[in-house]
Structure formats: structure tokens, C-alpha cells
Amino acid sequence: MKSTYLEAISSGLREEMARDESVFCLGEDIGVYGGAFKITEGLMDEFGEDRVIDTPLAEAAIIGAAMGAAIMGMRPVAEMQFADFITTGFNQLVNNAAKTYYRWGAKVPMVIRCPSGAIGSQGPFHSQNPEAWFFRVPGLKIVTPSTPYDAKGLLKAAIRDNNPVLYFEHKGLYRDKKISQVLPDEDYIVPIGEAALRREGTDVTIITYGKMVHKSLEAAEILSKDGVDVEILDLRSLLPFDREMILTSVKKTSRLLIVHEDTLTGGIGGEMAAIIADEAFEYLDAPIKRVAAIDTPVPFSPPLENFFLPNTEKIVEALRDLAAF
Numbered sequence: 001m002k003s004t005y006l007e008a009i010s011s012g013l014r015e016e017m018a019r020d021e022s023v024f025c026l027g028e029d030i031g032v033y034g035g036a037f038k039i040t041e042g043l044m045d046e047f048g049e050d051r052v053i054d055t056p057l058a059e060a061a062i063i064g065a066a067m068g069a070a071i072m073g074m075r076p077v078a079e080m081q082f083a084d085f086i087t088t089g090f091n092q093l094v095n096n097a098a099k100t101y102y103r104w105g106a107k108v109p110m111v112i113r114c115p116s117g118a119i120g121s122q123g124p125f126h127s128q129n130p131e132a133w134f135f136r137v138p139g140l141k142i143v144t145p146s147t148p149y150d151a152k153g154l155l156k157a158a159i160r161d162n163n164p165v166l167y168f169e170h171k172g173l174y175r176d177k178k179i180s181q182v183l184p185d186e187d188y189i190v191p192i193g194e195a196a197l198r199r200e201g202t203d204v205t206i207i208t209y210g211k212m213v214h215k216s217l218e219a220a221e222i223l224s225k226d227g228v229d230v231e232i233l234d235l236r237s238l239l240p241f242d243r244e245m246i247l248t249s250v251k252k253t254s255r256l257l258i259v260h261e262d263t264l265t266g267g268i269g270g271e272m273a274a275i276i277a278d279e280a281f282e283y284l285d286a287p288i289k290r291v292a293a294i295d296t297p298v299p300f301s302p303p304l305e306n307f308f309l310p311n312t313e314k315i316v317e318a319l320r321d322l323a324a325f
Contacts, residue, residue, distance in 0.1 A: 002180035005173040008148035009113075010039045011183070012155035013077065017047050019187075020075060023159055024051040026062055027079030027113075036081045037115060037174055063089035063112065067097045067164075070110040075159055083114035083168065084128045097164040098139030107162040111155070117211055117261060119172040121305050124297035129210075129262040131168050135239055135271070141192055142238040144168040146213035148181045150236055153190030161192060170211040170261075179214060195242035197249075201231030204322050205249045207272055208259040209235040212310060216259055219315035228323045238268060243275065250276050254285040255322045259315055264292035286325035291318050 003011065017023045024047075025040060031054040034041030044052040055062050059080060066076040080086045086093070093112070100108050118127035134140050141163050145151040151169065158165035173179060198213060199220055206216045213234045220230035233249050235241055250256050256276055258269035273288045291310045299305050 001182065003148050003183050004175055004177065004180050005145075005148045005151050005169070006037065006039055006175055008152040008181075008183060009155055009169060010041070012152040013040065014043065014046070015187070016156055016159045017043070017051060022073060023075045023077065024053065024069075025077045025079065026053040026055050026066060028055055028057055028062075028081045030054060030079050035079065037171065040079070059085050059087075059089040060092055063092040063097070066110045066112070067092060067100070067108060070097075070108045070164075071100065071106050075109045075111075077111045077113060077159060079113045080115070082126045083116035083130055084125050086112070086114060086130065093140070093164065094134070094137050098137050101163070102139060108164050109159075109162045111158045111165050111167055114166055114168045115171050116168045117170040117172050118298050118305060118309055121300055121302045123300035127298035129168075129260070129293075131166070131238055132262055132267050134166055135268050139163070140239060141165040142168065143192055143236065144170075144210045144238055145190075145236060146170075146173070146210055146234050147179060149183060150190050150196070152183060153188055154192065154236065156187075157189040157192050160189065165192070168210065172211050190236065193237045193240040193242060195245045196234045196236055197231070197245070198234045199230060199232040201229040201253065203229045203253055204231065204255040204257060204319055205253045206230060206232045206257045206259055206315070206319075207235065207246060207249075207269075208232065209238065210261060212259045212261055215310065215312045216315055218312045219319060222312070222316050223319050223323070226320070226323075228319065230319060246272065246275065247280050250280050251283045254283050255325070256284070256288045257315070257318050257322060258288070258290045259310060260292050261310060262292060263295050264290060265295050267292050286322050289318050289322055291315050
């Protein structure tokens with residue numbers, strides 16, 4: 001039976017809680033209610049209220065409590081009801097959790113689940129993609145799966161990791177039947193730090209992640225009708241990222257498009273472009289291009305949200321410009 005992205009995350013949580021008694025969940029409305037998106041539904045009945053903990057509306061307390069538990073040998077999985085809310089716990093995460101191993105030598109095996117992305121006109125406080133806020137913080141790891149297989153495998157890998165891991169899950173993928181997959185019955189993980197080649201090509205490379213993987217695949221199929229062969233690299237892991245695969249792909253195609261839903265300025269795409277300019281400039285046959293969201297807060301209006309977001313049409317236009325250069 002095929003699993004949705006949402007079901008894959010829930011399955012990964014359930015399996016890790018059953019496998020290791022030190023794994024527990026905490027967050028707002030995750031217990032009795034089953035979570036805002038129902039990912040933790042049924043977990044309290046199965047594992048009890050000591051391991052599925054409903055917390056106050058206080059992200060600083062959630063992250064701080066998770067960090068304390070991790071230092072004491074537990075493996076907490078904290079849920080931010082929306083990724084945007086993580087800002088109130090920024091100090092605990094960036095100045096404490098990320099740096100504890102470097103200062104004390106203490107492991108901090110904690111995961112923070114961050115439902116992110118714009119969908120359904122939820123406005124500027126429930127729609128952001130804040131991964132770049134943390135991309136420059138040594139001591140953190142960041143993953144962002146685009147498929148059910150990776151959603152489960154990366155979550156299991158994150159829970160078993162001895163470092164704080166931010167797990168960005170795009171809300172627009174939760175119930176998308178088009179990306180459902182049959183998952184292995186046996187235990188598996190997706191290693192943190194390894195990208196995935198989603199489509200082989202020879203003419204242009206797209207580096208992307210999250211929901212934009214699927215928009216990029218749609219654009220690549222459109223370009224194939226024009227005789228342009230697009231290669232698509234899904235980063236999956238943003239910190240650390242797969243530098244070797246990025247360089248190998250760009251050296252092969254000599255053209256690069258970077259696509260992410262986060263805003264353009266200060267986004268992760270800028271760092272990817274800098275790496276290619278520094279380490280593979282002589283292989284390029286065209287300027288590096290980026291497709292991203294407009295540099296504004298996420299609009300509430302549905303037409304404005306559609307205008308704001310990167311989409312298949314914008315990716316197609318950028319690919320055609322690169323192919324024609």
C-alpha cells in the first residue's frame with residue numbers, strides 16, 4: 001500500500017518510539033488532539049502521555065526542555081506547530097543547543113520538526129520557509145525531504161543522530177497523493193548529507209529541495225519537448241550538503257538553475273551559486289540563475305500568494321533562458 005508524505009512521517013515516529021524507549025515527542029496539541037496536521041494521531045494511546053507530551057504554547061520552553069532532555073540521554077522530537085513559530089526559541093536553539101557539544105563535549109540528540117511552506121493562503125505567520133535562518137549555524141543539521149521515502153528515512157536518521165537536527169517538512173506535500181510511495185517493510189534510514197539524483201540530464205542542472213523538486217520535475221518534462229535535457233538534484237540535506245554531487249552535476253551540464261521556495265535574497269541558493277562560481281567557474285557556459293520567492297512577507301491573498309511563489313512556469317522560463325544563452 002502506498003503511503004503519503006504525512007503517513008511516512010507518522011510511521012517513522014512510531015517505529016523509532018517502539019525501537020528506542022528514550023525517544024519521546026513534545027509539542028503543542030500533539031497528544032489528545034493528534035497534532036495540528038494529525039501526524040501524531042494515535043501516538044499518545046500507543047505510548048502514553050509520558051512519551052507524547054502536550055506542552056504550553058511556548059516554543060522557547062519546548063526547545064529548552066528538549067535540549068535538557070537530550071543532554072540527559074533522551075532523544076526528544078519537538079514539534080513546532082508551524083515552522084514560523086521557531087523564532088521564539090531561537091536563542092535556545094542557536095546559542096545553546098548548537099554549541100553545547102563544542103563547549104562541553106555533551107551530545108544533544110534532539111530533533112525539531114518544522115512544518116513549513118506556503119499553502120492555502122495562511123498568510124505571513126504560517127507560511128514561511130525559514131531554513132536559511134539556521135543554514136549558517138555550525139552545530140546544527142538541517143534536512144528537508146521531498147518524498148515519503150525520504151521523509152521517513154531522514155526522520156529516522158535525524159532521531160538517531162547525536163546532534164540537533166532541524167527537520168523541515170513541507171505542508172503542501174502532506175496529503176499529495178501524486179507523490180505517494182510504497183515504503184519498505186524493513187527498517188531503513190536515508191543518510192544525512194547525501195543528495196539524490198531525481199532526473200538525469202545533460203544540458204542544465206537544477207539544484208533544489210522540498211516541494212520545489214516536484215515543480216522542477218514538471219518543468220523538466222516540458223523542456224524535454226523542446227529537446228532540452230534537464231538534470232535535477234534534490235539536496236535532501238541542507239546542512240551538511242552534498243558538495244561533491246553538486247559539483248559533479250554542474251561540471252557535466254555546464255548550466256545551473258537553483259530553485260527554492262524561500263525568498264531570493266539570503267536564501268540557500270546564494271551559497272550554492274558561490275560554491276559553483278568558486279570551484280567550477282571554468283565549466284560554466286552561462287550565468288548561474290535562481291528561481292525563488294519574491295522578497296516580501298508571504299501574502300494572504302490567494303492571487304498574490306500565487307504571484308509570490310516560484311512555480312513550474314517560472315522554472316520553465318528560467319530553463320529556456322539558460323538553454324538559449
